Amino acid sequence: MQTVIRIWFLQALILAGIFPSSINAASPDAVVEAAKKEGVLVFYTSMTVGQAQEMLNAFKAKYPFLEPKMYRAVGERLLTKIMTEVQAGRYEFDVVQSAETQAYFLKKRNLLMKYVSPETKFLPKPFVDPQGYWAAVYIMPNVIAYNTQLVKRAEVPKTNEDLLNPKWKGKIGMDPTKPEWFAWTLKQMGEEKGLAYMKKLAAQDLRFHPGLSLLTNLLASGEFPLVLNDYLHTAEEIKRKGGPVDWVAQNPVYTKFQPIEIGAKAPHPNAAKLFVDFVLSAEGQKMIASFARVPTRAGIPTNIQGLEKLTYVVDEFSAADDFNKNYELFQKIFEKR
Incomplete structure (x- = not known):
């Protein structure tokens, strides 16, 4: 639910x-x-x-x-x-x-x-x-943050399938300690289709760094052009300080709080x-x-510009029961390749 x-x-x-x-x-x-x-x-x-x-x-x-x-x-x-x-x-x-x-x-x-x-x-x-x-x-909407000096806004992936484009291989940063989006996406796609998608996404050789503040600062420094599942406020804070960072959101946007x-x-x-x-x-x-x-x-x-256009999706509170199971599965697919 x-x-x-x-x-x-x-x-x-x-x-x-x-x-x-x-x-x-x-x-x-x-x-x-x-x-x-x-x-x-x-x-x-x-x-x-x-x-x-x-x-x-x-x-x-x-x-x-x-x-x-x-x-x-x-x-x-x-x-x-x-x-x-x-x-x-x-x-x-x-x-x-x-x-x-x-x-x-x-x-x-x-x-x-x-x-x-x-x-x-x-x-x-x-x-x-x-x-x-x-x-x-x-609330903490999950967004795709990007380096504005490396990527034009029109080029930023807008859908899950866009993230599989070969041009993004090795160029997407992600926090390996936050499996909630992973679990939510499996629910939306269905487990079989969702796992197949995640294995394709893992083949993109994501750049893992724990901590979204660190990850977004690395994004701003040009370490990689994209960060998947950044928090809106993390990207927005660096943007307000003049950093070359902006964000786009999928619709609906998975949201924590x-x-x-x-x-x-x-x-x-x-x-x-x-x-x-x-x-x-x-x-x-x-x-x-x-x-x-x-x-x-x-x-x-x-x-925050564009906030009024977002549709938020908040997962069921009890989804936390499956946190450890989802975290292990997330690691198995992405980190232990």
């Missing part, structure tokens, strides 16, 4: 009142007073250090009695840290923000607290957990609630947009 969302549809959901209501929400004053006694916020994130620090600085300006602390790691490394701490009987994080795969596993292991921020009424229903354990901060959650045994739960509220607020979401990311809150403008 998948969810198809147009950017105009996000706004329509809000106008129609299709959003969850807060449950068991304490009064704002009571939360603030309790947070003053806690004095600290511990934030685990996969956002870039600079952007996360900007968010924390703005949060501290709003709540100067709280001292934010941050730990940053990406994807599975962040999940591994949390699980290692839990196995040792330590519950150190208050708030975690990472991809939906990690949120799914944490929820499944009962490591998240139920909290529906009052700000979720401004978010489309698909981006708020129906049980109240997470809410999405921003980044939820924010509170730990089930958060040491500072009231500080955590204030931070979640802040990140999902208009102020916090405007900051997200300033990072070239796509905020989930309706009515927040971005300067």
Whole structure:
């Protein structure tokens, strides 16, 4: 099962009142007073250090009695840290923000607290957990990024079949740690046809580098002309800084998202609630947009050209159950050739 969302549809959901209501929400004053006694916020994130620090600085300006602390790691490394701490009987994080795969596993292991921020009424229903354990901060459309000095926009592959053109052999960069697009494409094509396609794509001798920030910087430096499955915000950030990078999106565009959650045994739960509220607020979401990311809150403008034309497809949340199986299959086809 998948969810198809147009950017105009996000706004329509809000106008129609299709959003969850807060449950068991304490009064704002009571939360603030309790947070003053806690004095600290511990934030685990996969956002870039600079952007996360900007968010924390703005949060501290709003709540100067709280001292934010941050730990940053990406994807599975962040999940591994949390699980290692839990196995040792330590519950150190208050708030975690990472991809939906990690949120799914944490929820499944009962490591998240139920909290529906009052700000979720401004978010489309698909981006708020129906049980109240997470809410999405921003979405991450997967795009094809290209070096504008090496490739004309009209030449950039627009379809899966275009990627098989012999002229792209050895010229496509890809992150080997993110198999979600691979798994989603197999679903769309059907396993037999999809596997046959992936073997043809692997024969293109893709250039693997872990980490999309590294990969996109290599793209900008001319290491290769294309990056498959780049995040829109990663390409857009370098583009805004004057780098020779732009992007195109397939239609529909496979889209991941980044939820924010509170730990089930958060040491500072009231500080955590204030931070979640802040990140999902208009102020916090405007900051997200300033990072070239796509905020989930309706009515927040971005300067990303062409965004309104995209049709997003979000995979079923429980697809994370098959992450390890898909990762092994992905490696078998691509990395172990």
